[in-house]
Amino acid sequence: MCWYGAGDRAITDRRRDIAVEVKIGVQHAPREIVLESGQSVEEVERLVSEALSGKTQLLSLQDEKGRKVLVPTDRLAYVEIGEPTVRKVGFGTL
Numbered sequence: 001m002c003w004y005g006a007g008d009r010a011i012t013d014r015r016r017d018i019a020v021e022v023k024i025g026v027q028h029a030p031r032e033i034v035l036e037s038g039q040s041v042e043e044v045e046r047l048v049s050e051a052l053s054g055k056t057q058l059l060s061l062q063d064e065k066g067r068k069v070l071v072p073t074d075r076l077a078y079v080e081i082g083e084p085t086v087r088k089v090g091f092g093t094l
Contacts (some may be wrong), residue, residue: 003052018084019064025077041081048079
């Protein structure tokens with residue numbers, strides 16, 4: 001077997017191992033929208049700020065699977081941005 005380049009791929013894919021949980025409250029909706037995003041906390045905060053300042057009419061975030069979540073800015077109730085969490089891989093003791 002050839003493992004050539006596996007280390008390089010691990011370095012470039014490191015960002016995928018870090019997820020930020022984002023909770024979005026929408027006016028007149030019974031449940032909040034919860035997604036895990038590969039975007040950084042700063043990037044999510046910037047997008048929320050731009051949406052609330054009126055620069056855009058939609059808050060657009062992308063989840064880890066590449067799906068986009070679009071919320072009209074006039075319907076935003078709140079946005080909660082969690083701390084980045086590193087996913088654990090493998091077996092370990094709890």
